[in-house]
Amino acid sequence: MPQYIIELLYLLSGILFIMGLRGMSHPATARQGMFYAEFGMLIAIIGTLCQHEIVKWVWIVSGLAIGSILGLVMGLWVPMTAMPQRTAFSHAFGAAAASLVGISEYYRHHHSGIPLPPFIIGALGFEVLLGSLTTTGSLIACGKLQGILPGKPLVFKGQNIFNMTLLACTVGCFVCLFVHPGVTIFFYVMIALALLFGVLLVIPIGSADMPVVMSLLNSYAGLASAATGFALGNNVLIIAGTLDGFSGFILSVLMCKAMNRSMANVLFGAFGSVSEQAEAGPGGEMREIGLEDAATQLAYARQVVFVPGYGMATAQAQHVIRELADTLEERGVTVKYAIHPVAGRMPGHMNVLLAEANVPYSELYELDQINPDFPSTDVAVVVGANDVVNPDARDNASSPIAGMPILEVDRAKLAIVLKRGKGRGFSGLENPLFFKENTAMLYGDAKQTLTNLVQEVHKL
Amino acid sequence: MNILSLIPTFYVFVLAAFLGYQVISRVPPLLHTPLMSATNAISAISLVGSLVAAGANYNTVSTILGFVAVVCATTNVVGGFVITDRMLRMFKNRSEPAKKSKEA
Numbered sequence: 001m002p003q004y005i006i007e008l009l010y011l012l013s014g015i016l017f018i019m020g021l022r023g024m025s026h027p028a029t030a031r032q033g034m035f036y037a038e039f040g041m042l043i044a045i046i047g048t049l050c051q052h053e054i055v056k057w058v059w060i061v062s063g064l065a066i067g068s069i070l071g072l073v074m075g076l077w078v079p080m081t082a083m084p085q086r087t088a089f090s091h092a093f094g095a096a097a098a099s100l101v102g103i104s105e106y107y108r109h110h111h112s113g114i115p116l117p118p119f120i121i122g123a124l125g126f127e128v129l130l131g132s133l134t135t136t137g138s139l140i141a142c143g144k145l146q147g148i149l150p151g152k153p154l155v156f157k158g159q160n161i162f163n164m165t166l167l168a169c170t171v172g173c174f175v176c177l178f179v180h181p182g183v184t185i186f187f188y189v190m191i192a193l194a195l196l197f198g199v200l201l202v203i204p205i206g207s208a209d210m211p212v213v214m215s216l217l218n219s220y221a222g223l224a225s226a227a228t229g230f231a232l233g234n235n236v237l238i239i240a241g242t243l244d245g246f247s248g249f250i251l252s253v254l255m256c257k258a259m260n261r262s263m264a265n266v267l268f269g270a271f272g273s274v275s276e277q278a279e280a281g282p283g284g285e286m287r288e289i290g291l292e293d294a295a296t297q298l299a300y301a302r303q304v305v306f307v308p309g310y311g312m313a314t315a316q317a318q319h320v321i322r323e324l325a326d327t328l329e330e331r332g333v334t335v336k337y338a339i340h341p342v343a344g345r346m347p348g349h350m351n352v353l354l355a356e357a358n359v360p361y362s363e364l365y366e367l368d369q370i371n372p373d374f375p376s377t378d379v380a381v382v383v384g385a386n387d388v389v390n391p392d393a394r395d396n397a398s399s400p401i402a403g404m405p406i407l408e409v410d411r412a413k414l415a416i417v418l419k420r421g422k423g424r425g426f427s428g429l430e431n432p433l434f435f436k437e438n439t440a441m442l443y444g445d446a447k448q449t450l451t452n453l454v455q456e457v458h459k460l
Numbered sequence: 461m462n463i464l465s466l467i468p469t470f471y472v473f474v475l476a477a478f479l480g481y482q483v484i485s486r487v488p489p490l491l492h493t494p495l496m497s498a499t500n501a502i503s504a505i506s507l508v509g510s511l512v513a514a515g516a517n518y519n520t521v522s523t524i525l526g527f528v529a530v531v532c533a534t535t536n537v538v539g540g541f542v543i544t545d546r547m548l549r550m551f552k553n554r555s556e557p558a559k560k561s562k563e564a
Contacts, residue, residue: 056523
């Protein structure tokens with residue numbers, strides 16, 4: 001096949017990717033958009049297989065076969081609650097693919113003795129550096145999300161200085177490689193340092209900050225692909241990689257905004273390790289509420305708002321919430337769901353879980369939409385959320401989370417908080433919401449409690 | 461390589477960046493998780509580079525590295541699209557839209 005046809009196929013696939021992501025602007029068009037993107041990927045693969053360089057088919061066919069099987073297994077059997085881990089894991093795969101292509105390319109040129117032009121070396125180095133650190137970083141993130149590694153930040157003295165020095169050394173190797181492209185040692189040392197840096201970058205970040213980290217790693221994986229495009233002179237790689245890079249970047253900025261923290265603070269602040277500094281706290285008594293009481297309040301309310309958090313995901317309580325909501329709606333109660341942007345472990349985590357439980361998306365409300373509604377809400381039910389409903393963020397300027405936009409459940413007539421125990425949330429912060437007069441606590445496993453609530457409401 | 465011949469490449473990058481910003485900004489928070497897995501699948505386009513590395517007869521090391529890259533990238537392409545579709549299928553609107561028009 002002539003080269004120009006292959007190039008045109010790449011152009012077509014780039015257009016299809018863009019149309020695919022455009023479809024994502026609405027749930028009704030999203031699936032169709034993904035068909036475009038899948039078709040675009042197919043065209044790009046077909047175009048590549050027609051390249052005249054390709055002569056050995058054994059490795060290609062077996063690679064495609066093994067990859068497809070792995071992909072299908074992961075795609076079909078991973079439960080929705082494991083979506084954050086799955087996504088982190090695939091960031092690692094994507095970044096690894098990009099950096100392996102870079103290493104292979106560098107090795108080939110070095111092996112054949114043809115010197116690479118400085119620009120290509122720059123692109124290759126950038127690709128491999130970013131790809132390597134994203135690979136290990138994503139694996140660590142995946143381990144934390146899966147619970148293999150502790151979710152708490154792992155910190156040691158002088159960590160930031162050590163990390164910065166390591167990063168400087170890595171970049172130093174990159175610069176040396178750029179100046180002396182033939183000295184392979186710089187290349188391989190750079191890879192090793194980047195792999196190590198990826199680990200150290202994610203280790204001090206607590207699980208609650210994972211939405212930001214996930215988005216950043218998403219962005220890095222995309223940029224590594226784009227750099228591959230620069231190194232190979234392939235435009236469709238640049239387009240697709242840049243789209244991914246920007247998508248991740250925009251998401252991470254949104255997540256940071258939703259926590260009112262800077263990117264630097266998330267990455268180097270080791271948030272979530274502050275449990276020691278807690279002062280006396282707001283104090284007072286937490287009021288417990290009985291099941292029947294809670295059920296009565298819910299059943300005779302006009303409007304109920306559910307506020308899910310990561311606790312809902314760990315308790316797998318999304319289906320029971322929906323059941324309770326159905327029961328209430330049958331009684332004429334208006335039910336809404338309030339979704340904070342950083343609730344859960346990745347952007348949009350809560351939306352996916354509730355969608356899995358068949359909650360129509362028209363009932364899911366964002367921060368700005370639902371907050372004016374709280375004063376007219378009779379009961380707000382907080383299921384496993386903590387920091388995103390902490391009124392300290394709004395009222396107490398000295399709080400570590402001051403300025404973070406919150407869901408103002410404390411303005412509802414009654415807030416029922418479902419909590420496993422009396423302990424503090426992940427960030428270790430005291431939550432004054434729990435001590436308010438219009439707050440009632442319901443202790444126990446969220447799923448069990450909600451099941452009991454459904455039965456109680458039915459009895460009424 | 462002539463530096464001038466690189467300029468079109470930078471055009472592609474910069475324009476894709478602007479386009480990406482415009483397109484992604486319009487994605488509602490509702491779909492952020494599917495968006496992430498979709499872009500993840502799309503960025504596995506590095507498969508294109510892996511295929512060449514694995515299939516061209518360069519040398520053994522390049523072939524093996526290419527092969528591993530093909531496996532990784534294909535896993536992401538297939539897994540990413542399958543799981544995105546699985547998620548998107550779950551997002552449903554209420555079948556009778558008039559039911560919840562209390563705020564009016």
